[in-house]
Amino acid sequence: MSKKLSLEEMKKVAQLAKLHFEERELLQFLQDVNGIIAHFEKLDRLNLEEVSPTSHISWSQPPTHGDEVLEWQEKESIFQYAPQVIARYFIVPKVVEKEEK
Amino acid sequence: MKDFYVTIGLEVHCQLLTQAKMFCRCSTDYIGKEPNTLICPVCTGLPGALPVLNRRVLELAIRTALALRCEILPQVVFHRKNYFYPDLPKGYQISQYDFPIGVRGIVEFVSGGSKKRVRIKRVHVEEDAGKLIHEGPSLPWNSSGVDFNRCGIPLVEIVTEPDLRSPEEARDYLIMLRSIVRYIGASDGNMEEGSLRCDANVSVSRDVETLGTKVEVKNMNSFRSVFRALQYEIDRQKALLEKELPILQETRHWDETRDITVAARGKEEAEDYRYFPDPDLLPFSIEPKDLEEIAKTIPELPLERKERFMVEYELPEGEAGVLVQEKEVADFFEECLKEFHKPRMLCNWMLTEVLKNLNELEINITESKISPSNLAELLKLVDKREISGTIAKGILEEMFKTGGRVKEIIARKGISFITNERELEKIVRETIEKNPQSVADYLSGKEKALHFLIGQVMKVTRGQADPELAKNLLLKELNSGE
Known part of the structure; x- marks a missing residue:
């Protein structure tokens, strides 16, 4: 019983990622993604009873930092990447939660 | 009219009290700061920047989870939402x-x-978002301004099961939760400043067995607005059920100025967050010995403390409840008790005069100029009837303003100690001699004349007489002269 993504589902993923594609591109992605799913199905056939789910391949305890403030000295440089800055605010098109009646 | 069954679950976000942000070392002290001054490549999401966890975040979040009697999971995994x-x-x-x-x-x-x-x-951690402004003198029409100072501040999210049955219960739970996070030093729990935020899931059903449609209410930023928003939402849903109209599963915003909830974005689309483990952050193992260490840092919590106060100091439940709500107030009380061991009297003074002065000055007890010893010294004088309660209240007010010890204020203000009984008798006799008309009025049945005479005694003693004693002495003199 093989699972397959539909073109509609592919469109929804693109929409959630706010990416626009032509239909032929989506069909190409669909083929690729379904190939990946088929590969996972192969993995499903393995006996993994003793193996816990892996969210990362490294097993070392990750680095952390202590709770001390260290100010970034170049923060003024960040404004050069912004399309518009007014009174130190990054300016974006107006966002308002839409209200329904 | 049929019965309605109300079900409420709350999701509370508390900013954790760290110095640095969750995944970078920018300061979390953002209130009142100029926009975009507490930022770096990590918290503004510049390409290539990598998050490194602030250890203190885990410590405070585990402390919170333990104080809420949770099971702690052995592994912490971060996901992208x-x-x-x-x-x-x-x-x-x-x-x-x-x-x-x-x-x-x-x-x-x-x-x-x-x-x-x-x-x-569940109790989990996540990073706070930045802030948007939609109005401002220099903001162009049809645009919004973004400030990332708050972005990346650690939050702990505390989600209840749908166990609350009324707006009162939701509010009282929230007050207790705030008290707990403050007791353990995890968060300052300030709703007005947004360091404690609350969303609610509310449903109303006509059948005790099945839940109604779940509606999420957001944007409640005080205990009072939580109470009122839930009350409004429950009434709204009841009215729809009465009319047999459908209740939509949706998110609604509490509009404080209009006293209503308003529908926001449709829910299905917004809920598709495609969570997956963050490849930039490795899972953390929580070692049992770390848990033990953190457990040791949890102090006696408000409810246990209240129960102890009721037994140990014989305080009524209501008073004990108010006294323990703020850890610092309860600490002050117990510290003061070491020098002045009359719990009921101390409790009364704490809950009336001390809290009144704190409220007037808009400060908390740790910021105030008086120490537990100062208060103990003052109350000892009242207890020994060396100064009257009224005078003591004035001295306390002065202590809150200028600090200093009781005796110094008494000396500075020229307050003499309470007139003792023998002196007072003399003053009473003099007062009677000087006011024959009032004496005559009293003797002819005018009760008011007695109050005038008490007033005169208080005036001569500059308020330092015990009014009850003055009254008794006056009555004694007046009646003996009959």
Whole structure:
């Protein structure tokens, strides 16, 4: 019983990622993604009873930092990447939660 | 009229009291700061920047989960919660999904005079988003401004099971939760400043067996607005059920100025966050010895403390409850008791005069100029009847303003100690001699004349007589002269 993504589902993923594609591109992605799913199905056939789910391949305890403030000295440089800055605010098109009646 | 069954679950976000942000070392002290001054490549989501966890975040979150009697999971895994909004520069929030910090906790609290318990579903950590402004003198029309100072501040999210049955219970749970996070130093729990935020899931059903449609209410930023928003929402849903109209599963915003909830974005689309483990952050193992260390840092919590105060100091439940709500107030009380061991009298002074002065000055007890020793010294004088309660209140007010010890204020203000009984007798006799008309009035049955005479005695003693004693002495003199 093989699972397959539909073109509609592919469109929804693109929409959630706010990416626009032509239909032929989506069909190409669909083929690729379904190939990946088929590969996972192969993995499903393995006996993994003793193996816990892996969210990362490294097993070392990750680095952390202590709770001390260290100010970034170049923060003024960040404004050069912004399309518009007014009174130190990054300016974006107006966002308002839409209200329904 | 048929019965309605109300079910409420709360999701509370508390900013954790760290110096530095969750995944970078920018300061969290953002209130009142100029926009975009507490930022770096990590918290603004610049390409290539990598998050490194602030250890203190785990410590405070575990402390919170333990105080809420949760089971702590052995592994902490961070997930990406994906959505687009301009206050979220990376396009995802680092949050947690299937391995939160703690699960299955319990909070006990008192509501409507009886003890309630609410189950805690989960406690997890995540990063705060930035802030948007939609109005401002220099802001162009049709645009919004983004400030990332708040972005990346650590939050702990505390989710209850749907165990609350009324707006009162929701409010009382919230007050207890705030008290707990403050006791353990995890958060300052200030709703007005947004360091404690609350969303609610509310449903109303006509059948005790089945839940109604779940409506999420957001944007409640005080205990009062939580209470009122829930009350409004429950009434709204009841009215729809009465008319047999459908209740939509949706998110609604509390509009404080209009006293109503308003429908926001449709829910299905917004809920598709496509969580996946953040490949930039490795899972953390929580060692049992670390848990033990953190458990040791949890002080006696408000409810246990209240119960102890009721037994040990014989305080009534209501008073004990108010006294323990703020850890610092309860600490002050117990510190003061070491020098002045009359719990009931001290409790009365704490809950009336001390809290009144704190409220007037808009400060908390640790910021005030008086120490537990100062208060003990003052109350000893009142207790020995060396100064009257009224005078003591004035001295306390002065202590709050200028600090200093009781005796110094008494000397500075020229307050003499209370007139003792023998002196007072003399003053009473003099007062009677000087006011023959009032004496005559009293003797002819005018009660008011007695109050005038008491007033005169108080005036001569500059308020330093015990009014009750003055009255008794006056009556004695007046009646003996009859």
